[in-house]
Amino acid sequence: MASYFYLAQQVLSTLNLVPSNAVNATADAMANNATVVAPSFASVTDFSSLVTMLFSLGALRDWLKLIVFGGAIETLRRIAFSMYYKIIASFWITAHFDEDDSSYDWMMVWLSKQSSWSRAREVEISTRSFGLNSSAITVPGEEEDNIMSMRNSRKLAYLPSASTTYSMWYHRRYVTISRVQAQTGWYGQKEETLQISILTRSHRVLNELLLEAKKNYMAAEEHSISIYVSDINNSWRHVASRPKRALSSIILDPGMAELLVDDARDFLASKEWYAARGIPFRRGYLLYGAPGSGKTSIISSIAGELGLDVYIVSLSRAGMDDSALSELISNLPEKCIALMEDIDAAFTQNLNRDAGPTNAPATDDGKPPPPGAPPAPPTSRLSLSGLLNALDGVAAQEGRILYATTNKYTALDPALIRPGRMDLRVEFFLASKYQARKLFYSFYLPSDNSAAADDEKAEKDDVDSGYNSSTEAESTPSEPDTATSAAQRPAFSGTSHRQHAPKLRRKQVEKLAERFAEAIPERELSMAALQGYLMTYKTRPFHAVDAAKEWVESEREARLKKEQQEKGKAAAAVPASTDGAKEEVKSSDS
Incomplete structure (x- = not known):
């Protein structure tokens, strides 16, 4: 500040300096009534004389004084307002x-x-x-x-x-x-x-x-869990909250759900144990097996049981590459669940590094496609090495629980599923008779607050829980009026929510569940298929049991037909590729 005022003072003093010869010449000219001739620009030979000539102009000196004074005042104003805002902001x-x-x-x-x-x-x-x-x-x-x-x-x-x-x-x-x-x-x-x-x-x-x-x-x-997904900027964004799902609602083989929950709970409580032994504090689970066997459902239930948020890592997301995945994994919070669904589907090739035909794109059954089949379109710029480094590299986040799911266990590289990356590998099978019985029982058992659950004599209907009739005959739709033509009735499949299931006693549900389990073959249908079937008989448990065998046969026929179609496509592709190879050989011989 002092230097600025000193500079201004020097400029003003310079402006007030006028050459003495110019002053004397002006005075003599006025005294003698002589005409004063203004100095010519052409006579200026050096810079000092030019400055002297400009400072001799009175108007220019006045303008320069205004500029200097204005600059000083503006500087003082800015300093004052800056101090004022700082004082106000301090409160x-x-x-x-x-x-x-x-x-x-x-x-x-x-x-x-x-x-x-x-x-x-x-x-x-x-x-x-x-x-x-x-x-x-x-x-x-x-x-x-x-x-x-x-x-x-x-x-x-x-x-x-x-x-x-x-x-x-x-x-x-x-x-x-x-x-x-x-x-x-x-x-x-x-x-x-x-x-x-x-x-x-x-x-x-x-x-x-x-x-x-x-x-x-x-x-x-x-009573809910938060779901996070990544955006194009590789940041985690909260998209929704979902109600916690009770662990008892997930019907798996005995002991499987308890194994996963207890192992994850023990891991979260072992941070000091990991630190004392120098082991990275992270845990990985690989859930593999048949589609629709409950892999994703048990993960959601575990998140609610442990109170953890779920971060969905989509490996096939547009723009996903090695650096983006590493950034996402490193930005995970300490206690959370990172979910990678269908980890094999993010790559155009099988997740292994073996040479030979195993590197060809896999089909739905986990086998390489037949020769001559068109290559699958690229879906991701993510490499296997980038995925491995993101899971347990230097920048990998600690304290997180990783769940990866796949339907093609054999398509995964051994380096991906080794301990340290996938510490616990659990196989999910198709539904057993035990699961079918438990699913039916949970589907049609009245709620605990229903008065008719255990008391065979109770016939109260004051609780509206969806079971407001005593027999199934009462819950079935009334017969249509004979005067109404079939063309006027709406055609639909499934069950209307306007219908209500009968109030069944606990023993009745147990007997029906046993009959239903007998009709379901062992390890042949998925739990998702069984649930979809029961949903079509949501309010008709007796019909669900009676039609179970017929439904199983129809599912078998549909699966057999699909397998035959796939074999036909594969057989048609093999001769085409063989003919093409023969034509290439002939052309080379010629």
Whole structure:
């Protein structure tokens, strides 16, 4: 600052300097009434004389004085305002929340519950749940409108509008809130930032606000699990929350579910044990076997049982390569479940490094395609070495649990399934008679609060649990009117939800489950197929048992027909490739 004023002083003193000969010449000319001839530009021979000539002009000196004074005043103004803003900012604490971060959802859910929005003059009306069906400050009168409640389960809520600053009070502290939207990225994607400023000099108030918002969010998510997926920027984005699925609802072979849950629970409690022995604190599970055998379902149930969020790693995502996968894995939180479904399907070739025909694209049954078959289109730029390094490389995250699923165990490279990457490998089989019996029993057993569950004499119908008739004959649809033609009746397959199943006693369900299990062959049908079959008889347990054998035969015929079609295609492809080879040999001989 002192140097600037010294420089200005020197400039002003220079401006006030006028050559003495010029002053004397001017005075003599005025005294003698002589005509003064202005100095000619042509007579200027050096730079010093040019400067002297310019400073001799009075108007130029005045303009230069204004410029110097104006610059000094503007500098002082900027310094004053900068100091003013710094002093004011020292009394405020400002926090920014990016839309891609989970804390943004916490704060938006917390803001939606504040009663002050019902009195705001400018608000944004939104049906966004931010991953939760939370109890936000809804529009008055919506709850009483039964038609709106039936047609749309999303509730209208008040939220702070974008590009507008709001004020509210929190623990007797003045708080301002604003949302800023900016268009960034190559695709014109909008990114939103929430800014909250608190009039306080202590971080204690901000910490209380953050903890309260997080606690409210976690309390609302207590009975659900969060699902995260990756975006094009290789960041994790929260997409949904799903209700926790009870472990008892997953029907597997005896002891399989308990094995997976107990092993994962023991791993999470063994961090110090791993650290003391220098072993990387991570665990990998490979679930393989027949499609529809419950691999993904048990993972969802384990996440709910252990209270872990699920991060879906899509290996076939557009733009997925080695560096993107490594970045995603390294950005995983410490305690979570990373899920890689159909790990073999992300590659155009089998996941092994053996030379020969095993590197050809695999078919649905895990075998290489016949000679002459067209190559599969590329689906990913991910390499096997990149996947291996992401799982247990230097940048691999510790504390996470990895679940990988595949229907083609033989297509995987031994390096991928070795201990350290896939520590526990569990095979899932097709449904057994035990699973069929348990599935039927859980499907048709009335809820525990039903009065007719154990008491054979009870005939109460006051509990509407979907079982409101005493016999199946009462629950079947009434016979159509003979006057109504068949063409006027709607044609559909399946069961209408307007029908209700009979109230069955526990012993009745057990007997029906035994009969159903006898009709199901051992290890021939998947659990998904059995569940789909029972869904068509959702309210007709007796019909489900009676038609089970016929359904099994139809499934066998369909599977046999499909196998014959595949064999026919393979047989047709082999002669074509042989003829092509013969033509090439003839052309080379000629």
